[in-house]
Amino acid sequence: MPENHLRRMVMILLMVLSLALASCSGGGGGGGDSGFTTADYQFLYTYNAKNLSGHTIRWANVPIGVSAGAFADARTAFNRWTTASDGAVSFNFGGSNIPVSWSSSTSWCGLTTISWSSAGRIVSARISIARSQAGCSGGVPDTLAHEAGxxxxxxxxxxxxxxxxxxxxxxxxxxxxxxxxLYSLAPGTDITGELGKSRSSGGTYDKTGSTIHTMTISRSK
Known part of the structure; x- marks a missing residue:
């Protein structure tokens, strides 16, 4: 085989290999397929977006400020979510977005009052932890982590x-x-197209954020 013909064949093979590698590597950055399934979106809808006509509700900025100086377990408890989310959500201890305080209540282990705008941005959240954790599985550390969620x-x-x-x-x-x-999507992202079927929902999305919604959730004893 002539040398110039062999060289030409080698060059063609290298070009084909280069194109194949490029197609496998894909594009970097956000907006691509992150491996989330329809079931993931349905779970997100059930425990978040159904409260705003299928739009996501989250803090607009990360890290999220936490004021919990009276709780030695706070940093470890909140950071369980940082670890679980692979850093998608993180916290600034000493900030003021989420104040955490003790309560003398004996009817629940922990209680969170959270407010968000009709644009899907959480605007405030307050956590109360019962001083008596009798009957509370995991005690203060688990109650803190639960309420942080x-x-x-x-x-x-x-x-x-x-x-x-x-x-x-x-x-x-x-x-x-x-x-x-949740924290890979912007606040107020409409996820209804990812659900696979229609769902009933509450709240009305409004990009101006003119309405504030509030929910109080407690962890039972």
Whole structure:
């Protein structure tokens, strides 16, 4: 085989290989497929977006400020969500977005009051922790982590994992994926097209954010 013909064939093979590698690598950055499934979006809808006609509700800026100086376990408890979400959500201890305080209540372990605008931005969240954790699985550390989940956008209780009504369990894979997905989307993102079927919902999305909605959620004893 002539040398120039062989060289030409080698060059063609190298070009084909280069194109194949480029197509496999894909484009970097946001906006691509992050591996989230229809089930992930349905879970996000059930415990978040259904409260705003299918639009996401989250803090607009991360890290989120936490004021919990009276709680030695606060940093570890909140950072469970940072670890579970692979850093999608994080916290600034000493900030003021989420104040945490003690309560003398004996009817619940912890309680969170959270408010968000009709544009999907959380505007405030306050956590109260009962001084008496008798009957509270996992005690103060788990109650703090559970209430932290509510304060950053988990608006309800699921059947298993840390966010079940009684706590005392680890953050489940589904809950971790919930938080990763929520904080990969901008506040007020419409996810109804990802659900696979229509769902009933409450609240009315308004990009001006003129209406404030408030919810109070407690962890039972």
């Amino acid at each position: 509510h304060a950053i956008g988990f608006l309800g209780h699921d059947a298993s994992g840390l966010m079940n009504p009684f706590g005392g369990q680890d953050i489940s894979d589904q809950e971790a994926r919930f938080m990763k997905l």
